[in-house]
Amino acid sequence: MASTSNLPEGVAAAAFPDGTKDYKPLRSTKQDIKKPHISEFPITWDNWYKHVNWLNTTLIIFIPLAGFVAAYWTPLQLKTAIFAFVFYFNAGLGITAGHHRLWAHSSFKARTILKVYLAAMGAAAVEGSIRWWSRDHRAHHRYTDTEKDPYSVRKGLLYSHIGWMVMKQNPKRIGRTDISDLNDDAIVVWQHKHYLKCVITMALVFPTIFCGLGWGDWWGGFIYGGILRIFVVQQATFCVNSLAHWLGEQPFDDRNSPRDHVITALVTLGEGYHNFHHEFPSDYRNAIQWWQYDPTKWSIWIWKQLGLAYDLKQFRQNEIEKGRLQQIQKKLDQKRATLDWGTPLDQLPVIHWDDFVAESKNGKALVAIAGVIHDVTDFIKDHPGGKALISSAIGKDATAIFNGGVYNHSNAAHNLLSTMRVGVLRGGCEVEIWKRAQMENKDVSYVND
Amino acid sequence: MASTSNLPEGVAAAAFPDGTKDYKPLRSTKQDIKKPHISEFPITWDNWYKHVNWLNTTLIIFIPLAGFVAAYWTPLQLKTAIFAFVFYFNAGLGITAGHHRLWAHSSFKARTILKVYLAAMGAAAVEGSIRWWSRDHRAHHRYTDTEKDPYSVRKGLLYSHIGWMVMKQNPKRIGRTDISDLNDDAIVVWQHKHYLKCVITMALVFPTIFCGLGWGDWWGGFIYGGILRIFVVQQATFCVNSLAHWLGEQPFDDRNSPRDHVITALVTLGEGYHNFHHEFPSDYRNAIQWWQYDPTKWSIWIWKQLGLAYDLKQFRQNEIEKGRLQQIQKKLDQKRATLDWGTPLDQLPVIHWDDFVAESKNGKALVAIAGVIHDVTDFIKDHPGGKALISSAIGKDATAIFNGGVYNHSNAAHNLLSTMRVGVLRGGCEVEIWKRAQMENKDVSYVND
Ligand code: HEM
Ligand code: HEM
Ligand SMILES: [Fe+2]
Ligand SMILES: [Fe+2]
Ligand SMILES: [Fe+2]
Ligand SMILES: [Fe+2]
Numbered sequence: 001m002a003s004t005s006n007l008p009e010g011v012a013a014a015a016f017p018d019g020t021k022d023y024k025p026l027r028s029t030k031q032d033i034k035k036p037h038i039s040e041f042p043i044t045w046d047n048w049y050k051h052v053n054w055l056n057t058t059l060i061i062f063i064p065l066a067g068f069v070a071a072y073w074t075p076l077q078l079k080t081a082i083f084a085f086v087f088y089f090n091a092g093l094g095i096t097a098g099h100h101r102l103w104a105h106s107s108f109k110a111r112t113i114l115k116v117y118l119a120a121m122g123a124a125a126v127e128g129s130i131r132w133w134s135r136d137h138r139a140h141h142r143y144t145d146t147e148k149d150p151y152s153v154r155k156g157l158l159y160s161h162i163g164w165m166v167m168k169q170n171p172k173r174i175g176r177t178d179i180s181d182l183n184d185d186a187i188v189v190w191q192h193k194h195y196l197k198c199v200i201t202m203a204l205v206f207p208t209i210f211c212g213l214g215w216g217d218w219w220g221g222f223i224y225g226g227i228l229r230i231f232v233v234q235q236a237t238f239c240v241n242s243l244a245h246w247l248g249e250q251p252f253d254d255r256n257s258p259r260d261h262v263i264t265a266l267v268t269l270g271e272g273y274h275n276f277h278h279e280f281p282s283d284y285r286n287a288i289q290w291w292q293y294d295p296t297k298w299s300i301w302i303w304k305q306l307g308l309a310y311d312l313k314q315f316r317q318n319e320i321e322k323g324r325l326q327q328i329q330k331k332l333d334q335k336r337a338t339l340d341w342g343t344p345l346d347q348l349p350v351i352h353w354d355d356f357v358a359e360s361k362n363g364k365a366l367v368a369i370a371g372v373i374h375d376v377t378d379f380i381k382d383h384p385g386g387k388a389l390i391s392s393a394i395g396k397d398a399t400a401i402f403n404g405g406v407y408n409h410s411n412a413a414h415n416l417l418s419t420m421r422v423g424v425l426r427g428g429c430e431v432e433i434w435k436r437a438q439m440e441n442k443d444v445s446y447v448n449d
Numbered sequence: 450m451a452s453t454s455n456l457p458e459g460v461a462a463a464a465f466p467d468g469t470k471d472y473k474p475l476r477s478t479k480q481d482i483k484k485p486h487i488s489e490f491p492i493t494w495d496n497w498y499k500h501v502n503w504l505n506t507t508l509i510i511f512i513p514l515a516g517f518v519a520a521y522w523t524p525l526q527l528k529t530a531i532f533a534f535v536f537y538f539n540a541g542l543g544i545t546a547g548h549h550r551l552w553a554h555s556s557f558k559a560r561t562i563l564k565v566y567l568a569a570m571g572a573a574a575v576e577g578s579i580r581w582w583s584r585d586h587r588a589h590h591r592y593t594d595t596e597k598d599p600y601s602v603r604k605g606l607l608y609s610h611i612g613w614m615v616m617k618q619n620p621k622r623i624g625r626t627d628i629s630d631l632n633d634d635a636i637v638v639w640q641h642k643h644y645l646k647c648v649i650t651m652a653l654v655f656p657t658i659f660c661g662l663g664w665g666d667w668w669g670g671f672i673y674g675g676i677l678r679i680f681v682v683q684q685a686t687f688c689v690n691s692l693a694h695w696l697g698e699q700p701f702d703d704r705n706s707p708r709d710h711v712i713t714a715l716v717t718l719g720e721g722y723h724n725f726h727h728e729f730p731s732d733y734r735n736a737i738q739w740w741q742y743d744p745t746k747w748s749i750w751i752w753k754q755l756g757l758a759y760d761l762k763q764f765r766q767n768e769i770e771k772g773r774l775q776q777i778q779k780k781l782d783q784k785r786a787t788l789d790w791g792t793p794l795d796q797l798p799v800i801h802w803d804d805f806v807a808e809s810k811n812g813k814a815l816v817a818i819a820g821v822i823h824d825v826t827d828f829i830k831d832h833p834g835g836k837a838l839i840s841s842a843i844g845k846d847a848t849a850i851f852n853g854g855v856y857n858h859s860n861a862a863h864n865l866l867s868t869m870r871v872g873v874l875r876g877g878c879e880v881e882i883w884k885r886a887q888m889e890n891k892d893v894s895y896v897n898d
Contacts, residue, residue, distance in 0.1 A: 282833035384731035
């Protein structure tokens with residue numbers, strides 16, 4: 001396929017129309033792609049253990065459990081507690097600012113030193129390599145809520161939180177995405193190739209040595225700064241896949257599951273404005289209001305001031321307001337459809353002026369306003385302007401009277417009026433003819449007062 | 450004028466088209482209507498005291514001031530305090546449920562005993578007779594914010610609060626309204642004729658005797674139960690004319706000044722949902738949500754349960770929701786007009802398919818979507834789906850690709866796209882012809898890949 005633009009050959013998607021390439025594992029894999037995957041078989045008493053992804057289950061459930069047990073015998077020192085908290089925050093940023101906003105969404109650019117820091121902290125969070133994480137995450141954005149979404153909330157809140165990791169997934173099911181930019185990023189490729197070493201060093205060895213050499217608390221560093229801190233970071237960031245698709249408002253789009261909620265934001269270092277994020281994924285912000293909690297955004301902004309980050313992407317406020325406006329409009333239209341707006345004009349009988357006048361004299365309280373005849377019989381006693389005024393308009397054209405001649409009726413009065421429609425005047429000009437005739441003092445047969 | 454309906458002759462408005470009769474004072478008046486009124490002269494150092502309505506000023510400013518001074522020597526007993534508070538509440542109801550909702554707006558009907566109670570309590574509030582009060586109030590509704598509004602907030606917050614009473618007003622300026630129903634109400638007419646006696650008895654004598662006979666606190670009854678209680682009731686209910694036209698939201702109509710605010714509601718026994726009230730004046734409620742503070746509504750409702758009130762008027766929820774919806778729609782349309790929605794299609798140049806393809810090959814990144822040509826040159830590097838995919842669509846018709854063929858773009862993406870419009874395709878069917886030709890494997894000259 002010839003390049004259709006002046007861009008370098010390399011960036012054109014080869015596999016048009018799908019536009020993506022298969023995710024080729026950089027390391028060899030033992031899995032035989034021809035054999036049906038275990039997830040294609042129903043779970044039974046005999047095979048359930050084959051469905052479980054034991055490696056992931058160990059990493060996100062068994063080890064934390066063991067950590068809780070060990071904590072029973074390990075006193076928590078204040079310094080270690082403070083270290084663990086600061087480290088939790090940094091590891092969290094590794095995921096939110098690094099894996100997520102920098103690599104998965106390219107929402108800003110970072111100097112090498114910042115990239116190394118983010119990759120190291122991302123490893124300390126123990127949530128998979130940048131490459132693996134971003135591939136899944138891009139699939140999640142592109143195929144949100146569908147079968148191809150790796151952590152679709154449509155399969156349940158628990159599934160989107162950890163089920164998708166604890167149970168084996170068919171890799172072929174997950175939507176394909178283009179990660180050629182990540183394959184070109186040396187740090188990403190290096191972290192992916194040496195992932196296990198990175199994790200052990202950053203998540204466990206580093207906190208142990210830091211607290212050990214710092215204030216002699218080797219065990220505390222390992223248990224609190226390592227294992228339990230990992231658990232907290234993991235559970236917190238997993239909430240972006242579960243809570244952020246389940247709790248809150250949908251100010252920009254309600255066709256899919258992402259939602260905005262301050263609680264999710266508090267838990268996830270600011271990733272809680274997820275409806276916004278799915279709509280504007282390459283915006284470096286998740287919260288757009290200054291008073292909303294988005295420390296990830298604040299960190300990126302500070303890095304920019306320090307010269308470590310640049311090219312922060314931001315959607316125009318105009319586009320954001322357009323999205324918000326259209327969503328309100330959509331809700332409004334839905335609401336409008338549930339209300340009674342009176343019989344449409346084209347479904348009303350056409351009535352002759354003479355018949356209108358005659359019927360008005362026969363006990364029906366009819367009033368003509370703007371060419372439409374209204375039956376106000378039941379309303380006279382409720383008229384806020386009193387019985388006398390409304391009665392004086394019966395059998396007449398009260399258009400001008402209603403619209404300011406006597407009283408400029410409110411919107412509410414116009415709405416109410418439309419529910420009283422019973423017919424439209426034939427021709428529609430009789431009123432004008434009659435008025436002109438009166439003015440010219442001619443004899444008009446149907447004058448009734 | 451012959452009656453145009455089957456209503457009793459009496460209720461037809463005689464003075465069509467204005468529909469109202471002059472306010473004829475029931476008692477003789479000394480004022481000479483031919484002499485110009487003092488309010489028609491500018492205020493000067495020489496005549497300022499002639500501008501002041503000394504009677505009103507005494508009633509609403511001097512007497513309360515004297516009361517505050519006297520309170521210094523009058524110890525406040527608990528029983529008197531409780532009595533004064535309960536009396537304040539009842540006198541307040543006299544205005545809000547009696548003068549306002551029952552008589553001025555006929556929003557419900559009351560048995561004689563309830564009417565007598567409300568007329569008595571209304572007198573205890575010292576805010577003018579029901580007849581005078583309702584006439585002004587109807588003018589206020591009918592001519593809101595205009596010159597004919599007796600307490601138009603357009604003349605300043607202080608004017609709408611007490612200025613209109615403290616300074617002499619030209620009675621001819623105030624809009625005329627129909628109060629024939631009040632002239633037919635024996636209690637209203639009686640209270641009007643004997644207004645001064647009613648006030649002295651109810652506002653001063655009654656609390657003095659009550660506290661005196663009850664627990665020997667004659668002075669306390671007079672000062673706290675009488676004078677200062679009057680002051681509080683007056684200032685509180687005056688807020689309906691000032692605060693309620695100044696503070697809060699306008700969920701139903703923003704053409705005039707009335708506003709909804711909980712603070713006003715708290716001060717005025719529930720009259721704070723004033724935007725609603727001006728739109729639906731004959732609704733016996735001011736607050737329509739159960740959790741909003743409207744003790745006047747609650748009282749009317751309880752009287753109904755006791756058989757003392759009946760025919761409580763209420764606008765249909767449908768009409769209320771319509772009003773609210775239209776107001777939101779109005780705000781939305783105003784907002785919409787301030788946003789950039791891209792060049793309107795009819796202002797775009799019409800471009801030939803061949804020229805579009807040619808230009809795309811000459812370095813301009815043009816993409817055709819839905820018959821419109823878009824220049825995405827500056828956007829390629831920012832595309833959240835990556836450079837490769839968007840580049841692969843250059844010089845092509847990407848309608849299907851953009852709308853789900855590769856990725857079903859969000860609303861935000863559609864909005865953004867519209868800001869990139871540069872032309873429309875001539876004819877508009879070329880795309881279809883080209884596609885059909887390709888399918889049929891015919892040779893088409895402008896195939897470019
Ligand atoms: C024919 C159907 C009519 C309907 C449905 C109607 C409805 C209403 C409503 C809902 C109000 C409350 C205030 C507002 O919403 O603006 C009102 C007030 C009023 N109407 Fe009508 N009206 C009708 C006819 C008339 C006519 C023919 C006249 C005069 C000849 C009239 C004179 C007034 C006046 C003077 C008020 C002001 C009352 C006040 O705010 O205190 N109305 N009307
Ligand atoms: C021509 C103008 C285009 C504009 C203005 C545009 C705009 C956008 C925007 C704003 C997003 C963010 C997600 C969303 O809002 O839905 C997005 C995502 C995406 N776009 Fe485009 N796009 C264009 C063309 C294309 C083309 C031609 C393709 C494919 C050939 C494409 C493929 C994608 C994909 C796969 C994503 C998903 C990325 C993700 O959510 O992670 N786009 N695009
Ligand atoms: Fe998501
Ligand atoms: Fe994301
Ligand atoms: Fe008002
Ligand atoms: Fe009112």
